[in-house]
Amino acid sequence: MNKTASADPIPLYRPDLTHRDEQAVLLQIERAPFRDDAQLLRWEAAWSDLWERPAVAFGDHQEPVRLLKTILGWRSGDVVEGDLLLDPVWREALESSWLHLGVRDVDGVTGQAVGECPIPPDSGILQAVLMQHPFGLPTPQPARDIWILEEISALLRPIKGCGDGAIQLLNLEGPRILPVGIGCVLLSRDQGLMDQLAQLRRYPPSGTACALGLSQLAGLMQRLQRRQELAERYLT
Numbered sequence: 001m002n003k004t005a006s007a008d009p010i011p012l013y014r015p016d017l018t019h020r021d022e023q024a025v026l027l028q029i030e031r032a033p034f035r036d037d038a039q040l041l042r043w044e045a046a047w048s049d050l051w052e053r054p055a056v057a058f059g060d061h062q063e064p065v066r067l068l069k070t071i072l073g074w075r076s077g078d079v080v081e082g083d084l085l086l087d088p089v090w091r092e093a094l095e096s097s098w099l100h101l102g103v104r105d106v107d108g109v110t111g112q113a114v115g116e117c118p119i120p121p122d123s124g125i126l127q128a129v130l131m132q133h134p135f136g137l138p139t140p141q142p143a144r145d146i147w148i149l150e151e152i153s154a155l156l157r158p159i160k161g162c163g164d165g166a167i168q169l170l171n172l173e174g175p176r177i178l179p180v181g182i183g184c185v186l187l188s189r190d191q192g193l194m195d196q197l198a199q200l201r202r203y204p205p206s207g208t209a210c211a212l213g214l215s216q217l218a219g220l221m222q223r224l225q226r227r228q229e230l231a232e233r234y235l236t
Contacts, residue, residue, distance in 0.1 A: 056194050069097050
């Protein structure tokens with residue numbers, strides 16, 4: 001245990017969790033571990049304040065894609081253009097909603113997608129582009145009426161050049177450098193769309209998941225600073 005690193009030391013057995021996170025989870029377990037609407041609102045408000053737009057949290061990744069399909073009027077077999085390295089969790093969510101993922105070829109030199117999005121003869125029409133933002137790349141402007149979905153899991157905080165799409169998708173799980181909760185969050189400046197998602201949602205994150213996420217998000221800057229200190233020690 002490094003007692004000089006911070007006032008909230010990080011246990012060596014689980015370097016992505018602090019004692020503050022542990023206490024937040026234990027307190028929530030005593031209060032309301034499974035369903036806590038007030039805690040859910042605080043969890044969503046934290047992301048809404050960070051990205052300056054409404055947010056709706058989900059306990060899994062398949063439900064929000066299924067709801068988007070229903071609300072936006074997509075049909076089974078319609079195509080969503082995605083990145084070659086799209087997170088498998090979103091691939092599975094699209095497949096579970098009977099949506100086809102179309103992947104364009106990638107230029108071997110620039111790494112940029114080239115050509116047209118392949119649409120099988122038995123598929124529907126191209127409805128959306130699901131792009132990732134690992135480096136804050138500018139949001140593309142659609143040539144026609146196509147929804148731009150941005151996968152922002154690599155960012156957490158807004159970076160210039162991203163966030164202009166219609167909807168932002170944030171995966172909170174999987175192998176992450178800095179975990180900040182469980183499940184996923186959808187964000188959009190379209191308040192009506194967010195209201196529909198919240199109204200139709202059946203599986204929000206549990207009270208415990210919200211408490212853990214709030215604690216981890218509150219300690220994000222501290223963990224970023226600690227990782228910077230560790231990186232500098234390795235360099236020296």
